Amino acid sequence: MDYFNAFWVGGLICALVQILMEKTKMMPGRIMVLLVCLGAVISSVGWYQPFVEFAGAGASVPLLGFGNVLMKGVKEAVEQQGFMGLFSGGFQAGAVGCAAALIFGYLASLVFNPKMKK
Template identity: 70%
Template sequence: MDYLKAFLIGGIICAVVQIFMDRTKLMPGRIMVLLVCVGAVLGFCKIYEPFVKFAGSGASVPLLGFGNVLWKGVKEAVDKNGFLGIFMGGLEASAIGISAALIFGYLASFIFEPRMKK
């Protein structure tokens, strides 16, 4: 049942974002940044954590979850290191995910033929 719930919640998030991309003139990069910021704001408002407990990976994997991870990392680092935690907390909390994205993106560039759009 957990897999089904995660699939449905993650699918709903993706469907809402796809509708937003189709209905607005915003570029995909800006929408992605907006999702990360919304995730951080929802984490700040203490709304996202109960949502993650309910939805599991369906809520923690999309970009909203990345924003929440950044927020939690900054919050913990500020509590521990003060002002400098603002700059290092998000990077420490998300280093594994960022590294994985870079490594797998690099490996995918060997398998597929990347090229610029015309």
């Protein structure tokens, strides 16, 4: 059942984003920022963790999940460092994911020899 919930929740998120891209004039970058901010807001009110427990990877892998990771990092850093944690917590929490994306993206570019569109 866990796989089923992850599949339909992740698919629903992707379908809603696709509808947003098709029916509005929003650029993809703005939609991505909207998703990260929405994930952070949902996390800050305490609704994201029950959502992750229900949907698993379907909730934690999309950009909403990145907003949740950033907000969790900020909360923990504020508890430990006070006000300065606002500025460092998100970076510390999201550093591993960002580094992995850069490293694996670079490795993929070496294997597949990408070319610019003309």
